[in-house]
Every structure is written in structure tokens, then in C-alpha cells.
Amino acid sequence: xxxxxxxxxxxxxxxxxxxxxxxxxxxxxxxxxxxxxxxxxxxxxxxxxxxxxxxxxxxxxxxxxxxxxxxxxxxxxxxxxxxxxxxxxxxxxxxxxxxxxxxxxxxxxxxxxxxxxxxxxxxxxxxxxxxxxxxxxxxxxxxxxxxxxxxxxxxxxxxxxxxxxxxxxxxxxxxxxxxxxxxxxxxxxxxxxxxxxxxxxxxxxxxxxxxxxxxxxxxxxxxxxxxxxxxxxxxxxxxxxxxxxxxxxxxxxxxxxxxxxxxxxxxxxxxxxxxxxxxxxxxxxxxxxxxxxxxxxxxxxxxxxxxxxxxxxxxxxxxxxxxxxxxxxxxxxxxxxxxxxxxxxxxxxxxxxxxxxxxxxxxxxxxxxxxxxxxxxxxxxxxxxxxxxxxxxxxxxxxxxxxxxxxxxxxxxxxxxxxxxxxxxxxxxxxxxxxxxxxxxxxxxxxxxxxxxxxxxxxxxxxxxxxxxxxxxxxxxxxxxxxxxxxxxxxxx
Amino acid sequence: xxxxxxxxxxxxxxxxxxxxxxxxxxxxxxxxxxxxxxxxxxxxxxxxxxxxxxxxxxxxxxxxxxxxxxxxxxxxxxxxxxxxxxxxxxxxxxxxxxxxxxxxxxxxxxxxxxxxxxxxxxxxxxxxxxxxxxxxxxxxxxxxxxxxxxxxxxxxxxxxxxxxxxxxxxxxxxxxxxxxxxxxxxxxxxxxxxxxxxxxxxxxxxxxxxxxxxxxxxxxxxxxxxxxxxxxxxxxxxxxxxxxxxxxxxxxxxxxxxxxxxxxxxxxxxxxxxxxxxxxxxxxxxxxxxxxxxxxxxxxxxxxxxxxxxxxxxxxxxxxxxxxxxxxxxxxxxxxxxxxxxxxxxxxxxxxxxxxxxxxxxxxxxxxxxxxxxxxxxxxxxxxxxxxxxxxxxxxxxxxxxxxxxxxxxxxxxxxxxxxxxxxxxxxxxxxxxxxxxxxxxxxxxxxxxxxxxxxxxxxxxxxxxxxxxxxxxxxxxxxxxxxxxx
Numbered sequence: 001x002x003x004x005x006x007x008x009x010x011x012x013x014x015x016x017x018x019x020x021x022x023x024x025x026x027x028x029x030x031x032x033x034x035x036x037x038x039x040x041x042x043x044x045x046x047x048x049x050x051x052x053x054x055x056x057x058x059x060x061x062x063x064x065x066x067x068x069x070x071x072x073x074x075x076x077x078x079x080x081x082x083x084x085x086x087x088x089x090x091x092x093x094x095x096x097x098x099x100x101x102x103x104x105x106x107x108x109x110x111x112x113x114x115x116x117x118x119x120x121x122x123x124x125x126x127x128x129x130x131x132x133x134x135x136x137x138x139x140x141x142x143x144x145x146x147x148x149x150x151x152x153x154x155x156x157x158x159x160x161x162x163x164x165x166x167x168x169x170x171x172x173x174x175x176x177x178x179x180x181x182x183x184x185x186x187x188x189x190x191x192x193x194x195x196x197x198x199x200x201x202x203x204x205x206x207x208x209x210x211x212x213x214x215x216x217x218x219x220x221x222x223x224x225x226x227x228x229x230x231x232x233x234x235x236x237x238x239x240x241x242x243x244x245x246x247x248x249x250x251x252x253x254x255x256x257x258x259x260x261x262x263x264x265x266x267x268x269x270x271x272x273x274x275x276x277x278x279x280x281x282x283x284x285x286x287x288x289x290x291x292x293x294x295x296x297x298x299x300x301x302x303x304x305x306x307x308x309x310x311x312x313x314x315x316x317x318x319x320x321x322x323x324x325x326x327x328x329x330x331x332x333x334x335x336x337x338x339x340x341x342x343x344x345x346x347x348x349x350x351x352x353x354x355x356x357x358x359x360x361x362x363x364x365x366x367x368x369x370x371x372x373x374x375x376x377x378x379x380x381x382x383x384x385x386x387x388x389x390x391x392x393x394x395x396x397x398x399x400x401x402x403x404x405x406x407x408x409x410x411x412x413x414x415x416x417x418x419x420x421x422x423x424x425x426x427x428x429x430x431x432x433x434x435x436x437x438x439x440x441x442x443x444x445x446x447x448x449x450x451x452x453x454x455x456x457x458x459x460x461x462x463x464x465x466x467x468x469x470x471x472x473x474x475x476x477x478x479x480x481x482x483x484x485x486x487x488x489x490x491x492x493x
Numbered sequence: 494x495x496x497x498x499x500x501x502x503x504x505x506x507x508x509x510x511x512x513x514x515x516x517x518x519x520x521x522x523x524x525x526x527x528x529x530x531x532x533x534x535x536x537x538x539x540x541x542x543x544x545x546x547x548x549x550x551x552x553x554x555x556x557x558x559x560x561x562x563x564x565x566x567x568x569x570x571x572x573x574x575x576x577x578x579x580x581x582x583x584x585x586x587x588x589x590x591x592x593x594x595x596x597x598x599x600x601x602x603x604x605x606x607x608x609x610x611x612x613x614x615x616x617x618x619x620x621x622x623x624x625x626x627x628x629x630x631x632x633x634x635x636x637x638x639x640x641x642x643x644x645x646x647x648x649x650x651x652x653x654x655x656x657x658x659x660x661x662x663x664x665x666x667x668x669x670x671x672x673x674x675x676x677x678x679x680x681x682x683x684x685x686x687x688x689x690x691x692x693x694x695x696x697x698x699x700x701x702x703x704x705x706x707x708x709x710x711x712x713x714x715x716x717x718x719x720x721x722x723x724x725x726x727x728x729x730x731x732x733x734x735x736x737x738x739x740x741x742x743x744x745x746x747x748x749x750x751x752x753x754x755x756x757x758x759x760x761x762x763x764x765x766x767x768x769x770x771x772x773x774x775x776x777x778x779x780x781x782x783x784x785x786x787x788x789x790x791x792x793x794x795x796x797x798x799x800x801x802x803x804x805x806x807x808x809x810x811x812x813x814x815x816x817x818x819x820x821x822x823x824x825x826x827x828x829x830x831x832x833x834x835x836x837x838x839x840x841x842x843x844x845x846x847x848x849x850x851x852x853x854x855x856x857x858x859x860x861x862x863x864x865x866x867x868x869x870x871x872x873x874x875x876x877x878x879x880x881x882x883x884x885x886x887x888x889x890x891x892x893x894x895x896x897x898x899x900x901x902x903x904x905x906x907x908x909x910x911x912x913x914x915x916x917x918x919x920x921x922x923x924x925x926x927x928x929x930x931x932x933x934x935x936x937x938x939x940x941x942x943x944x945x946x947x948x949x950x951x952x953x954x955x956x957x958x959x960x961x962x963x964x965x966x967x968x969x970x971x972x973x974x975x976x977x978x979x980x
Contacts, residue, residue, distance in 0.1 A: 070966070071891075071964075071965060071966045071969070072966060073965075073966050073969040073970050073973065074891075074894075074895065074898070074966075074969065111864075111868075114868070136894070139885070140885035140886060140890070141885075143884055143885050143890070144884065144885050144886050146884065147875075147879060147884060150924070150927075151927075151931055154928060154931055154932040155864075155931050155932060161932065162928055162932050165928070165932070166921075166924060166925075166928065169920070169924060170917065170920065170921060170924075173917055173920055174917055177913035177914070177916060177917055178910065178913065180894070180897070180913060181897065181901065181906065181909045181910055181913060184894075184897055184898050184901040184909065185901055185906065187898070188898075188901055188902055
């Protein structure tokens with residue numbers, strides 16, 4: 001282990017870089033803000049690479065640990081660390097942040113410094129969430145990350161942005177406040193420790209496990225989002241600017257699922273098992289019902305938003321079957337979804353920047369004018385549908401295998417999503433891209449420029465590499481997942 | 494009985510302020526531009542008071558036949574009073590000058606109000622409590638009505654006076670019962686009488702109810718909150734700032750000395766009462782704030798909500814007869830009170846900053862589009878709002894968190910859940926202000942004018958909220974230290 005505090009750097013470089021960007025001033029010299037933001041994002045990504053390079057795949061323990069007293073009066077520590085479950089997300093987050101900064105380069109013309117700063121600060125906060133090993137530290141990052149996203153949606157969003165921003169904020173705050181009470185309860189019962197790892201070993205009675213499970217559930221279910229608390233997501237997505245949608249889909253949605261793995265499963269394993277049928281039912285509803293809802297959307301962003309809910313239903317389904325394939329498949333699905341949904345929103349953003357419409361009906365025959373774009377969009381649409389050789393396939397296939405192992409009919413129901421996913425994504429793709437040129441606006445479209453090509457191509461490479469050779473990622477998470485499942489199976493009663 | 498010269502040393506700060514007040518009264522009669530002179534002399538007095546309080550008190554000391562206590566809690570709170578009066582007068586000065594309200598009397602009365610707060614903070618006897626309370630209240634009535642030509646202002650002053658007089662009457666009635674049951678006015682002797690079970694308990698219980706009512710009124714807890722929104726709205730903003738900050742510190746000290754010290758053996762009983770007041774305050778304060786369009790009124794209702802949290806902290810000391818949590822829970826309430834005062838200074842400071850000659854800026858909609866007008870102040874106001882809503886990394890989160898910790902420790906998990914749900918409602922109206930500033934178009938494009946000094950101090954004030962949110966440990970430790978030293 002090296003002595004460099006990579007995790008702290010991955011949190012604080014973006015935050016301080018963001019503040020610097022903010023200080024760099026007004027729209028008159030927006031160029032400076034853009035450059036500072038880009039440098040910060042690159043630096044932020046660079047410091048996370050050693051996490052991957054120096055990661056010990058054989059160990060399930062927390063790595064790159066940092067520990068310092070933060071608020072000794074309340075026994076809150078600044079303790080960080082990552083295991084195989086959280087490490088990939090730190091990388092994903094820093095990577096997506098870079099993409100978002102590049103994607104917003106020319107598109108954002110008002111309050112550039114604030115826009116870039118909001119994304120950078122949020123990136124740091126999200127890294128904090130994934131690497132916090134202290135409950136309060138986790139909570140603090142978790143809550144604080146609401147502020148930049150609230151502002152992003154509200155300032156740069158679409159027509160109904162205020163409603164969407166407020167709904168997003170209050171929904172997620174509702175969940176997390178109950179989690180805070182649960183944290184305090186755990187603190188009292190663990191003899192005064194906020195350490196998440198201490199909580200993992202804390203014995204809890206059946207009834208308190210049930211209460212804590214519900215407090216966590218409300219908090220994380222809103223974030224995932226699971227049916228029926230998903231309604232904030234389509235609103236937030238539709239009204240958010242492209243960058244906001246990308247971060248929301250690629251990273252923010254993963255927080256809830258990550259919370260299940262870091263908190264619900266290990267801290268209250270017996271309650272998790274007891275309520276597993278409920279969770280599986282809710283997940284299946286999300287997978288199938290929301291799949292149908294996605295099918296009838298007329299707004300592209302809404303369609304992808306609903307498809308995200310459906311895909312995240314797959315993730316929670318994988319978790320609550322408690323087998324290796326299911327959990328690992330769900331984790332792969334989370335990362336893949338980060339790339340794919342991010343790319344889908346970027347593609348829609350590319351179209352939106354040119355046409356200022358998200359309605360499927362306003363398009364048609366885009367391929368005639370934008371062949372390069374159409375090719376890349378095709379790849380992402382296929383990945384979203386779960387086509388083999390793309391990253392979307394790997395995770396879904398693993399979860400379905402896990403589900404079949406658990407119960408054939410659950411696996412069968414989950415497999416419906418492959419059909420649904422193909423149906424809504426490809427149908428949308430067909431209506432937007434294929435056919436004759438739809439109208440005069442489409443006829444005037446210009447193909448993607450070098451900058452747009454660059455970030456879409458990078459994502460395309462990620463999607464393909466992960467689809468063809470997922471081993472490096474599954475290898476990283478294997479030990480941690482095995483350990484987690486043993487822990488859950490052992491129970492706490 | 495032989496006459497003894499009392500030891501004046503423990504009351505040095507109060508004597509200093511009283512002396513200076515009389516001096517200022519004398520000086521302004523003879524100089525031109527009395528208001529300016531009074532302003533500067535008052536500020537010097539406030540700073541001097543802080544210095545004297547800091548230098549004079551180390552350990553617990555009593556004087557005037559134990560009617561007066563000088564202890565770490567008193568010194569700590571007096572420092573905060575000094576800080577809040579200093580900044581309040583500083584923020585409010587331009588506002589007063591713009592409206593022709595600045596006068597030597599204003600600063601004199603402020604000084605007497607401060608003196609009242611200080612006496613209340615250091616009260617060792619029920620009579621001293623009453624003396625300090627009246628001094629503070631009478632000065633506040635006058636301050637609220639200082640704009641004689643404004644019907645709103647005089648109406649607010651009148652309401653405050655009538656309800657305040659009623660509350661004083663209730664408190665006095667309670668004090669008389671306590672005296673009847675224990676034959677003493679000294680708070681520590683009252684506690685001793687309770688402990689030795691010599692006193693008539695039913696009479697004491699009656700007295701306790703009235704004392705709690707008096708404390709509740711001063712804090713502005715439901716159902717004794719009726720005066721608060723009207724007074725906050727009706728008073729000139731500079732005065733609102735003055736009565737919203739330092740008196741809350743005094744009210745905390747009053748609650749602490751009367752309940753946690755005097756009625757210590759009735760802790761179970763008054764905790765139940767405080768819990769009821771807290772629930773009412775949390776619910777009415779937060780729900781009431783939603784409906785407001787006037788930011789001063791909104792902040793008034795939010796104050797009621799915050800008082801609910803402070804009461805929760807005070808009500809979490811004793812669990813099932815066990816008292817080991819008590820001083821920590823009171824430290825949490827103290828931490829809440831001081832950070833609340835810091836945040837309030839910043840919030841009304843922002844309202845004062847936005848106002849200018851002939852324009853009050855007291856509507857929430859006056860904050861529309863502030864980000865486009867001046868992004869620095871928009872960011873500052875958002876920090877204040879997020880802190881009040883209890884969002885980390887701002888200090889408001891930690892003060893709520895600390896209190897909740899003790900609420901859960903007393904096994905009142907449901908109460909903690911209620912409190913967080915009410916904070917959620919609170920988040921709605923705080924966020925609305927942020928929304929107006931960032932998402933809406935400005936109503937007028939006029940730049941924000943303020944002196945360099947005000948800009949610097951207000952920014953420092955807001956940034957301290959953020960800094961304390963990152964590093965709250967030291968202040969928490971201090972709060973715990975002074976409560977340990979005085980309990």
C-alpha cells in the first residue's frame with residue numbers, strides 16, 4: 001500500500017477545483033472556467049487510476065484506508081476506504097465527470113463557471129459517498145450532493161425545471177432523513193460508533209432489524225428509484241440539462257443500489273432476507289411494468305428515464321436473490337448502465353442541441369443527415385437493449401442466470417425485460433433515425449463534430465470492451481461479494 | 494444583621510455596561526450628532542463588556558447574596574451576546590439612517606436590552622430572573638415601536654407589550670407559588686428544598702407550570718408564540734435582528750437555570766411539558782412558514798421551529814431516572830442556540846443588505862433572480878438557507894444532528910422521526926428562497942449597495958456557518974465544557 005491518500009484526493013481535487021472554477025468569474029471569460037474545469041476533471045480521474053492499478057483483487061477487506069478524527073466530540077471519523085464493490089464506482093464517477101465537462105463545453109453558454117463547478121463539486125461529493133466508511137461522513141456527502149444537482153436541474157433545466165428540482169430534492173431528502181435516525185439508533189446500540197464496519201458486526205434483534213431495514217429502504221428506494229417511489233426520476237431527467245441527466249443516470253442512481261449493498265444487506269441481513277420476497281416483487285414490477293410504460297413514451301428522455309428505472313429494477317432483483325451470480329451481475333449491470341444510459345442521454349443531448357426538441361415525433365430519418373452519429377447511437381441503443389457483445393448483455397445475463405437458479409419463474413419474468421428493452425429502445429431508434437427525412441428541420445441537421453465524436457467514441461469503446469471482456473471488473477468485485485454473501489447467510493440473530 | 498459590602502467582581506461586566514449606558518446618556522445630551530457618538534460608544538461598550546466578561550470570570554462565583562452567578566456558562570453566553578449585539582447594530586445602522594430612525598435613544602435602549610439579557614443569563618435568584626427579564630422586555634417593546642410614525646411598528650410594539658406583560662404576570666405568579674412552597678427565591682435553595690422533599694409538591698407543580706409558560710413565551714414556543722410573527726414582521730428589520738438574536742441566548746440561560754438547576758428534581762415532569770411545547774413548535778413553526786410571503790414572517794415561523802429543536806435538546810436530559818446524559822443533552826441545546834443565533838444574524842443581515850432607502854426587501858419575492866444580480870450574495874444566502882434546512886456541510890445540520898442524537902438516546906425515536914419530518918417540511922420553504930434566487934428572473938436589476946465593512950462582516954458571518962459545518966468540533970467541545978462547568 002502506498003502512502004498517497006488517493007481517495008481523499010479523488011474527493012477534494014474536484015471540490016477545490018470546482019470552487020476555483022466558481023471563483024474564476026463571469027461569462028465574459030468563460031474560457032478560463034472551462035479550462036480550469038477540464039484540468040480538474042482530468043486530474044480527478046488521474047488520481048483514481050491508481051485505485052484500480054494497485055487494487056488487491058484477492059482481498060475482501062477495505063483498501064486504501066484513511067482514518068482521522070473529524071469530530072471527536074461526536075465520535076465521527078473521517079474514515080475512507082474502498083472494496084471491490086465501491087472502487088469501480090469511484091472510477092466510473094470520475095470518468096463520467098470528465099465526459100460531462102467535455103459534453104457541456106460549447107453547449108452551456110450562460111453561467112458557465114457555475115455549471116462546471118456544480119458538476120465538479122458533485123463529483124467530489126459522490127466519490128465521498130462511495131468511499132466513506134463512517135456513517136455520518138457517508139450521510140453528509142449523501143445529503144450535500146443534493147445541492148449541486150438541485151441547482152443544475154433548476155438553473156439549466158427545461159421548462160418545468162423548478163417543479164422537477166424541488167420534487168427531486170424533497171423526495172430524496174425524505175428518505176435520507178429517516179436513514180439519519182436509523183444511523184443514530186445504530187450509534188446508540190453499537191456502544192457509540194459510527195463506523196460502518198462496526199455496524200456490520202453489530203448484533204441486532206429481529207424487530208430493530210426490521211425498523212432499520214425500512215428506514216434504509218425508504219432512503220435507498222427513492223434513490224434507486226424503485227417502483228412506486230420512482231416518479232421523481234422522469235421529471236428530473238426530462239427537465240435536467242444533458243449533463244445533469246448523464247450524472248443522474250450514470251452515478252446518482254447507483255447510490256441507492258450501493259446503499260443496499262453497503263448498509264441494508266450487511267447491517268440487517270436477517271431483515272433483508274425476510275423482506276426479500278417483497279423486494280423481488282417490487283423489482284419485477286419495475287422491470288416489467290415500467291418497461292411497458294417506457295414503450296409508450298413520446299419524449300426520448302422520458303423513455304430513457306423509464307428504461308433506467310427498469311434496468312435498476314434488475315439491479316435490486318439481483319441483490320435480493322443472495323447468490324453470487326445475481327449480486328455480481330447486478331453490479332456489472334450498474335456499471336454498464338452508467339456507460340449506456342449516460343451515452344443515451346448524451347446522444348439525445350446531441351439531437352436536442354440541434355433541434356431543441358425531445359419529441360420522437362419531431363424526428364425521423366436522422367441517419368440521412370448524421371451517419372456517424374447514427375452509427376454510435378445504434379451501438380448504445382443495442383447496449384441498452386442488452387445485445388450480446390455489449391456491456392448491457394453481461395449484467396442482465398448474469399442476473400437472469402442467478403434468478404433462474406433462485407426460482408425459474410422469477411428468472412423467466414426477468415428475462416421478459418430483454419424483449420421489452422429491445423422493443424422500446426429499438427422502436428424509438430427506428431422512429432428517430434431511420435426512414436425518410438422527417439421534416440425540414442431534420443434536413444438541416446449537421447453531423448457530430450470532433451468533440452462530440454470523441455466523447456461518444458470513448459463511451460462506445462467502454463461499452464464494447466466491457467461487453468467482450470468483463471473479467472477485469474468481475475474479478476475486482478469477486479472477493480468482496482463472496483464475503484458479503486457469507487456475511488448475509490450467517491445472519492445476526 | 495451587619496451590612497457587608499458585596500463582592501462586585503463577578504458582576505463586573507454588567508456594572509461596566511450599566512456605567513457606560515449612563516455615561517452615554519450623559520454624553521449625548523451635550524454633543525452634536527449624538528446618534529453617531531452613541532453608536533460608537535455603544536460598540537465600544539459591547540466590545541469592552543466582552544473583554545470584561547472574559548477577564549473577570551474563571552470559576553463559579555456568587556455575589557449579592559447568591560442572587561447573582563458568574564460561571565462559565567454565563568461568560569460564554571455573554572460573549573455570544575456581545576458578538577450578536579455588535580453585529581446586529583453594525584448591520585442595522587445604514588437601515589436606520591436611511592429611514593431616519595437612527596437616534597441616540599436607539600443605541601441606549603439596545604444597551605439596556607443587552608444589560609437585561611446579561612442579568613437574565615447570570616440570574617441566581619428568581620427575583621433576578623424577573624428583573625433581567627423585565628429589563629430586556631421593556632427595552633424590546635420600546636425598540637419594536639421605535640418607528641413611531643409607522644402603524645405596523647407601533648401595533649407590533651403594542652402586541653408585544655400586552656402579551657409580554659401577560660407572560661411576565663404568569664411567570665411572577667409561578668415564582669410566588671415557588672416561594673410559597675419553598676420559602677426561598679434562590680434557585681439553588683429551591684433545588685435543595687425539592688431534593689429534601691420539604692416543599693409542598695402540588696403547589697410547586699403549579700408554580701412549575703407557570704414558570705414553563707414564562708420560559709416558553711420568551712423562547713417563542715407554541716402555544717406562547719402568538720407575538721412572534723407579528724413582532725418580527727412589524728418591527729424595523731434592524732430591530733428584528735436585535736430581538737431575534739441575543740434574547741434567545743438569554744432565554745436559553747433562563748430555561749437552563751430555572752428548569753435544569755432549580756427544578757432539577759422535577760425533571761421528568763417538565764421534560765414532558767417541554768416535549769409538548771417542542772412538538773407544537775416544530776409542527777406550527779414549520780407548517781406556518783410555508784404560507785408566508787414576507788421573509789421576516791417566514792423567518793419568524795422558522796424561529797419557532799428552531800425553538801422546537803432547542804426544547805427537544807433540553808427535554809432529553811433525564812431518561813427513566815438516569816441522569817448521565819443530562820449535561821451532554823444540554824450542551825447540544827446550547828450548541829443549537831449559539832449556531833442558531835449565528836445563522837439568524839446572517840439571515841436578517843441578508844434582508845438588511847437587500848433593503849435600501851425607501852425599499853424594505855422584506856418580501857420573499859424580493860430575492861428573485863439574485864443570482865443574476867449578484868452571484869456572491871446569492872451563494873451566501875443559499876448557505877444560510879441550506880444551513881437552516883439542516884443540509885450538510887453547514888452547521889445547521891450538526892446542531893440538529895446533535896440534538897437528535899440525544900432524543901434517540903432517551904428512547905424517543907418517534908419524536909426524532911417527527912422532528913426530521915418537520916425538518917423536511919422546513920426544507921421546502923428554505924429551498925423556495927434558493928429557488929427564487931437561482932431559477933427566477935430578477936424583478937429589478939439594481940445592484941446591491943453596501944459598505945465594504947458590512948460586506949466583509951456579513952460574508953465572514955456566512956462563511957463561519959460553512960466553516961463550523963466542516964469543523965464543528967471545537968465549538969461543541971466548548972459548549973460541553975461550559976455546561977459541565979456550570980451544572
